[in-house]
Amino acid sequence: MTWEQNGTVIASEGGLYEIYTDGGERIQCKPRGRFRHEKKKLLVGDRVLVSADEAGNKWVDEILERKNRLLRPPMANVTHLFLLISTALPDPVYENADKLIAIAEENRIETRIVVSKCDLSSEKAEEIRAVYEKAGYPVFLFSTAEVGGRERLFSYIQRDCAGGIAAFAGASGVGKSTLLNSLFPALGRETGSVSEKIGRGKHTTRAVNLFPFAQLFGEGQGFLADTPGFSLLDFENFDFFGVEALPLNFKEFAPYLGHCRYTKCSHRKEEGCAVLKALEEGKIAPTRHKSYCILYDQLKNKREWGQ
Ligand SMILES: Nc1nc2c(ncn2[C@@H]2O[C@H](COP(=O)(O)OP(=O)(O)O)[C@@H](O)[C@H]2O)c(=O)[nH]1
Ligand SMILES: [Mg+2]
Ligand SMILES: [Zn+2]
Known part of the structure; x- marks a missing residue:
């Protein structure tokens, strides 16, 4: 091995990947053969470890941990x-x-x-x-x-x-x-x-x-x-979180979660709901709460019909 660097995948075409190294260089690399065996696929945005061998071939050796996908x-x-x-x-x-x-x-x-x-x-x-x-x-x-x-x-x-x-x-x-x-x-x-x-x-x-x-x-x-x-x-990514996670993904609900009368409150129409109270007091925008209710139904139905 002649050198090793960290970089980011910025483009891919026909099994070849363009890497922008942390040093600011663009290089073309191939993934190591074992990626295919391990069913790992490089994505644009991936942080990677790249190296060059004696013959001048450049390789992606490793995919670093992903923040999201x-x-x-x-x-x-x-x-x-x-x-x-x-x-x-x-x-x-x-x-x-x-x-x-x-x-x-x-x-x-x-x-x-x-x-x-x-x-x-x-x-x-x-x-x-x-x-x-x-x-x-x-x-x-x-x-x-x-x-x-x-x-x-x-x-x-x-x-x-x-x-x-x-x-x-x-x-x-x-x-x-x-x-x-x-x-x-x-x-x-x-x-x-x-x-x-x-x-x-x-x-x-x-x-x-x-x-x-x-x-x-x-x-x-x-x-x-x-x-x-x-x-x-x-x-499609939406299917991957359940209805329980929905309130957490409406970030302005955060101060009210855990303050409703019922622990299993869905924050749509329950008595003593802290989110509904905030909505009434004008602390949450009506369109946001309406979207929440629509998304709640979509996620709930998906669940009930079974995947
Ligand atoms: N009136 C107005 N029209 C705009 C503005 N920005 C874009 N457009 C027009 O909206 C249309 C769609 O724009 P485009 O950038 O192709 O939208 P994209 O599909 O989101 O990429 C084009 O006809 C633009 O000229 C703007 O600030 N004001
Ligand atoms: Mg466009
Ligand atoms: Zn509630």
Whole structure:
């Protein structure tokens, strides 16, 4: 062995992996043959140990412990999720946003909300902002019509996500590609209306790539995940936590859990429920509680019908 280094998998293609070493070098590696026998599959985002042999071949020797793992898109170790919710076109669907946030919480991913297309409705923008600030999430307002939002996000990502992996998510058409192009013009993403995309075949998915902060910001540690064409954290992961974990994944419920009259309180309609009391007192946003009830039913039904 001539050298050994730690790095991060930033792309994969045809059994070959591109690793960005902690020293800031890009190298192409193959996984050791034993990975196949052990049924271990490398994921973009994986932290790995790589080495070069005397013949100059570069190998991934080990996958370091994963913080989390997402099914679709397949990737590991996402630390920050920027969830876009547009004021209109499409209108916000709170239960979908809250489902994604709950999945992120379960996977120990920090969520930040970006209210997009603020130029279309400032009232809606304030409504969305109020809901998520009350829940304790940082909220950013963005519109292509105003440059300040771009500047604030740019420096926030560089600082907030240092050393991690940031990803953008949101429904089709909310403006993910537009925002990312505005932040990082070099990425050159395709944007367009939903109907245009359907015309082009919007179901074609592309592999995930990570862009090092050094490339995006000129300095710093960390990565931005490029997940075009589909929303991050496909809902499949949702099946993996049971209904008992749901209240824990609505983080603003935390101060009230354990204070209900009944230990098995579902926080939907029980007498003496501390969560419902907080809702009545305006400490929890009604849309968040409504999403909770919808998700509760979905998870409960799944359970009862047996997998
Ligand atoms: N009015 C307005 N339209 C926007 C804004 N951002 C994006 N759009 C438009 O919304 C459409 C969808 O944007 P796109 O970035 O492709 O959405 P994606 O599917 O989330 O990647 C495009 O026609 C954009 O021009 C914005 O801030 N304001
Ligand atoms: Mg897009
Ligand atoms: Zn309760």
